[in-house]
Amino acid sequence: MSNETLKIIPLGGLGEFGMNCMAIQWKDDIVVIDAGLMFPEDDLLGVDIVVPDITYLLENREKVRGILLTHGHEDHIGGLPRILSQLNVPVYGTEFTLTLLEGKLEEHKLLDDADMIEMLPGESFSLGVFKISPIRVTHSLVDCVALAIRTPVGTIVHTGDFKIDLASPDGKPFDLHSFAELGKEGVLLLLQDSTNCDRTGYTPGxxxxxxxxxxxxxxxxxxxxxxxxxxxxxxxxxxxxxxxxxxxxxxxxxxxxxxxxxxxxxxxxxxxxxxxxxxxxxxxxxxxxxxxxxxxxxxxxxxxxxxxxxxxxxxxxxxxxxxxxxxxxxxxxxxxxxxxxxxxxxxxxxxxxxHDDGKSGLIHVSGHASQEELRLMINLLRPKFFVPVHGDYRHLTQHIEVATGTGIPGKCVLLEDGEVLELTATSAEKTGKVNSGRILIDSGSTSDVVEDIIIRDRRHLSEAGLVLAIITIDKMSGKLAGPPEIVTRGFAVNEEGMIKDARRIIGQTLEQSSSEEKRDWMLIKEKVRADLKRYIQKNTQRRPMIMPVILEI
Known part of the structure; x- marks a missing residue:
């Protein structure tokens, strides 16, 4: 990578929904936009949240000047407890965003050491070589901003999540004027929210x-x-x-x-x-x-x-x-x-x-811009280069089609996590990749991290074992058809006494469940799992994998 170019390095959010995190680097200065999480798919058993791999930032920790937050949704701030535990740098956000963040950091005992700095729409500040200008945007959450970042090669605009709502209920409408002014000054690169790029028209306010x-x-x-x-x-x-x-x-x-x-x-x-x-x-x-x-x-x-x-x-x-x-x-x-x-x-x-009953009148509106708003922003800013952010690969691809249709960006680039885009005042080229990926976090703990679901399962089984609770239930009565069968593997702490107590606990869980709950096997399995987990952890300080299986007869 050249040392005389501006580098755009997405670490999350380009190729998936959630886990939004992007690094912008000029020589020895790096600023990071957002640090979100993603909730796991069903196949990631035992994983509670997914956060971006920040190996690149850790390798360059002395260059990171701060983390800029566009707003307070989990996919933009949810990864901060883990990231700040490894990389304690200043965090900039609006008042509401920082207040939401305070609760998260306090829960993880990180608040006392955190350096949180409020930023106000319309008031610029500097971080290293970068000059940051927050701009008021509207979204489904309050106190949201886009970021105009003035760099040695030109101005970058990152929209964050947005829609254009000129009648926002809080009296703080979308700041079209500031975006128009930026367009007059000249914008080198636009990074724009792709979430609703497949929806025609405008998103209602x-x-x-x-x-x-x-x-x-x-x-x-x-x-x-x-x-x-x-x-x-x-x-x-x-x-x-x-x-x-x-x-x-x-x-x-x-x-x-x-x-x-x-x-x-x-x-x-x-x-x-x-x-x-x-x-x-x-x-x-x-x-x-x-x-x-x-x-x-x-x-x-x-x-x-x-x-x-x-x-x-x-x-x-x-x-x-x-x-x-x-x-x-x-x-x-x-x-x-x-x-x-x-x-x-x-x-x-x-x-x-x-619910979404299709009747006249709306009961819910999206917080993300549709195609016409995306085109309006591109027309206002008139960027030389364009990169879609926040979305699956298909959304990024469709968004480039929308942007290309305006005839304005000289070049559109589809970036994915880890890819490096190098910019000069006249060029934009992909030049390589950095370490990126996802970190799987179990049980909401920032310390219980797993590299991969297979490795996680192997480690879990080898360290704590498996408890398989096979529960046979009479379909007609909803009652136990016989004593639950408890199968353990790799779990040798007072097994005989534990099995007896486990059967008793499963019986109590079913007795205390209503007939309606008993018809919902997913709910019953979750209740059994939670009760067994609580008992085993309290009495053995072990955390085996607990898998309830319900058989109907």
Whole structure:
């Protein structure tokens, strides 16, 4: 690699959704844009999160000047606890983004040593040779920015996640003017969000959902359970406003919903009227038509508040016949089965379920720009060179077709993780690769890292062994058809006593499960696994792989 060129080095997010991380280097100065995580596919057994391999940054740690965060979604900040434990450099973000990050770092005992610096849209600052200018953009989260980075060879613009919303509910619209000014100055390279590049037209603004949601609030006769992404602060605020308008009290249920709402209220993004929000324990004392429950679990996560409420296993959220459950969210690919399992349980409770029903009016809008907005940005900035970011290979390819259709970028380059793009004022060429890839993290711990699922399984089995719980259940009654069979391999700590206790625990788990839960084998297996794991860790300090198997007869 030449020392007289600007290097663009994606370490994650180009070739997959999530794990966004990009290094920009000029000689001895490196800045990093975002440090996200990715949630694992089903085949990555035992893996909780996936983060980018930052070997290149560690090899050049003395050159890294800081990490710049575009916004606070997990796929942009979720990898920071691990990265900062290895590479403690200053982190720059907006107020809301840094507040979200504080909780993560505190959980990992990294907050005291972290150097977090707030950046404000419109106020530039320098990091090494780079001059950074944050620019206000709109997205499904609040306080999001794009980054204009002035370098020795020209200006780079990284859009972050964005859509063009000129009527943002927080009164902070997309800053078209600043992008137009950058276009007049001249832009060398545009790095643009590819998420919705396959969608024609424009993405509706956040307020586009208000008419349909208002209608749902007006027509709902009993309790309304309102579920959306906990990071959708605009949606939460709108739901609270509509609840107040229609005379309903609001209860917040679910840790993520509670935390995000608390941060948004502390920072002034949500200002509920006095007395609007009630404790979840008060739900049962209020008339059903006076209640709106904001509840987390839109993606059918097995232990989320909504999933538990759907099988009548939540302390406060009791869904009864005639209640309405609204999913104001999209179905993330891969989550379809889990979501429809929850919806099935809701129908069994005789609840009215509203999801993406195709009726007139919107109940959810995307936070990402569609084709016409992407073209508008390219026309405003008029970059010499173009690189699509944030997406699978097919999205990156389609995005280049969209950009090429504008006739503006002199050259479009499709980059993947680890590839190096070298820029001068007049050229852009791929010149090689650096170490990149993914790090698999187990049990949410930054120390329990596995290089590959096969290696992870071998190590797990060799160190802790395997516990296989074979449970035979009578299909008609839902009861045990006989004692569970416990098979262990490589697990030799008081096996006889442990097996006896394991059988007892499985029996207790099934006895304490409702008939509805027993019809959902995925949920039962997760409950059995969690109970056995808790018992074995407490009594043996060992962490075997636990695999429940349910046989119906």
């Amino acid at each position: 956040e307020l586009a959902v208000k008419p349909r949601l208002d209608e749902i609030f007006a027509r709902t006769e009993k309790r309304l359970f309102f579920s959306c992404f906990s990071s959708s602060i605009h949606r939460i605020k709108l739901a609270m406003d509509l609840a107040h308008k229609h005379g309903r009290k609001v209860a917040l249920i679910g840790r993520s919903m509670d935390n995000a709402s608390e941060i948004a209220m502390d920072l002034g993004y949500i200002n509920p009227p006095q007395g609007l929000i009630v404790h979840s324990g008060a739900i049962k004392d209020l008339p059903p038509e006076k209640v709106c429950v904001m509840i987390s679990g839109t993606q059918g996560e097995p232990m989320s508040a909504l999933s538990r409420a759907a099988v009548d296993n939540h302390k406060h959220a009791r869904i009864e016949a005639g209640d309405t459950v609204l999913f104001s969210s999209r179905v993330i690919p891969g989550n379809e089965k889990a979501i429809y399992n929850v919806i099935d349980h809701l129908y069994r409770r005789k609840a009215k379920v509203i």
